[in-house]
Amino acid sequence: xxxxxxxxxxxxxxxxxxxxxxxxxxxxxxxxxxxxxxxxxxxxxxxxxxxxxxxxxxxxxxxxxxxxxxxxxxxxxxxxxxxxxxxxxxxxxxxxxxxxxxxxxxxxxxxxxxxxxxxxxxxxxxxxxxxxxxxxxxxxxx
Amino acid sequence: xxxxxxxxxxxxxxxxxxxxxxxxxxxxxxxxxxxxxxxxxxxxxxxxxxxxxxxxxxxxxxxxxxxxxxxxxxxxxxxxxxxxxxxxxxxxxxxxxxxxxxxxxxxxxxxxxxxxxxxxxxxxxxxxxxxxxxxxxxxxxxxxxxxxxxxxxxxxxxxxxxxxxxxxxxxxxxxxxxxxxxxxxxxxxxxxxxxxxxxxxxxxxxxxxxxxxxxxxxxxxxxxxxxxxxxxxxxxxxxxxxxxxxxxxxxxxxxxxxxxxxxxxxxxxxx
Numbered sequence: 001x002x003x004x005x006x007x008x009x010x011x012x013x014x015x016x017x018x019x020x021x022x023x024x025x026x027x028x029x030x031x032x033x034x035x036x037x038x039x040x041x042x043x044x045x046x047x048x049x050x051x052x053x054x055x056x057x058x059x060x061x062x063x064x065x066x067x068x069x070x071x072x073x074x075x076x077x078x079x080x081x082x083x084x085x086x087x088x089x090x091x092x093x094x095x096x097x098x099x100x101x102x103x104x105x106x107x108x109x110x111x112x113x114x115x116x117x118x119x120x121x122x123x124x125x126x127x128x129x130x131x132x133x134x135x136x137x138x139x140x141x142x
Numbered sequence: 143x144x145x146x147x148x149x150x151x152x153x154x155x156x157x158x159x160x161x162x163x164x165x166x167x168x169x170x171x172x173x174x175x176x177x178x179x180x181x182x183x184x185x186x187x188x189x190x191x192x193x194x195x196x197x198x199x200x201x202x203x204x205x206x207x208x209x210x211x212x213x214x215x216x217x218x219x220x221x222x223x224x225x226x227x228x229x230x231x232x233x234x235x236x237x238x239x240x241x242x243x244x245x246x247x248x249x250x251x252x253x254x255x256x257x258x259x260x261x262x263x264x265x266x267x268x269x270x271x272x273x274x275x276x277x278x279x280x281x282x283x284x285x286x287x288x289x290x291x292x293x294x295x296x297x298x299x300x301x302x303x304x305x306x307x308x309x310x311x312x313x314x315x316x317x318x319x320x321x322x323x324x325x326x327x328x329x330x331x332x333x334x335x336x337x338x339x340x341x342x343x344x345x346x347x348x349x350x351x352x353x354x355x356x357x358x359x360x361x362x363x364x365x366x367x368x369x370x371x372x373x374x375x376x377x378x379x380x381x382x383x384x385x386x387x388x389x390x391x392x393x394x395x396x397x398x399x400x401x402x403x404x405x406x407x408x409x410x411x412x413x
Contacts, residue, residue: 106293108311111302122302124293130216134299137221 022048028058028084029073038071041129045136055079059087066093069141074103082117089118098139102127143172147191159207159278160334160359174209208279212354215252217299218259220349220381223400228263231376235344236269243270247343247370249333250351251275254286258318260347261325262308276331286328289318333363342372349380364389373409377402
């Protein structure tokens with residue numbers, strides 16, 4: 001009976017499918033407060049948010065389910081952001097996520113280093129909702 | 143501040159700058175005028191305004207007006223307009239000008255982010271461009287000319303790659319590189335005053351200005367923009383700004399929010 005469906009029906013079905021599958025973002029930061037602030041902003045952009053407290057935790061999360069966007073602190077205990085990024089990128093599907101570093105480190109050389117290591121963008125702390133929203137838009141995630 | 147003070151401020155903003163001061167901004171106005179009163183050595187905003195009404199000194203009047211303009215701006219604000227400009231208009235215009243610089247006016251540029259956002263994609267494509275940013279606020283223009291932004295300001299709308307490419311880190315701030323600065327100039331200009339010469343731009347960005355303008359002055363502002371735009375040029379307003387009945391000089395471009403070209407009537411007048 002496929003002939004009974006119009007092109008518009010198919011488009012609608014696809015659109016509903018997209019709406020029913022929320023976009024996902026993993027926030028990796030050892031500060032619970034930063035995670036909370038970032039979560040509120042990212043949820044406001046329509047993302048379903050998960051959290052990890054360090055790179056090792058985040059890597060375990062990514063090996064079972066790859067998020068669309070990763071907001072990544074640099075300096076963390078156990079495994080830092082840079083080590084996480086390098087290992088995550090070689091996991092199956094690891095090229096997929098848009099990775100935004102989000103850190104207190106603001107030296108130009110370190111920012112360049114993070115981008116060279118495969119980060120899509122870089123947020124310098126402190127940040128606010130406008131900054132994060134514009135960064136998500138610039139990497140094509142909003 | 144008394145209701146009478148506010149009425150007079152409204153009249154001042156409208157007559158000199160063509161800008162509308164709505165009553166819901168009373169608190170904001172008091173907040174913004176505090177530093178002006180202190181800088182001008184008045185003991186309070188009320189005393190400053192009383193002095194201004196008693197003897198309307200131009201410099202004090204402008205200091206007050208400039209403090210009340212909306213300075214809000216960021217890099218690539220309304221990204222789709224910048225994408226249209228960079229990937230469609232700019233290459234076509236540059237080819238049409240035979241490689242001569244494409245001239246762009248950032249009208250109401252505030253602290254300059256829009257002007258840099260227009261110059262960067264041209265330089266990245268190797269296309270010649272001359273961007274002129276104008277604003278009424280001297281303070282905003284000073285910052286624009288310095289091309290210096292805090293970490294907070296620089297990353298609002300700008301990707302890190304772009305930031306590193308076009309701005310140098312100087313201690314805690316980010317400063318536009320000389321190569322970028324060479325493509326942009328800033329000057330003070332009042333959009334309600336008719337142009338005094340025949341200079342015309344290829345493209346005008348005048349976004350989030352008309353929505354703040356006094357409705358009765360919007361027509362004047364649009365007429366002045368029209369006189370500064372070449373016949374085959376483009377005008378960008380904010381994506382939600384419309385012309386309504388304010389002018390017959392421009393018509394919207396279908397499917398491109400905020401993009402306008404000259405209407406046939408304006409072309410005839412120009413010819």
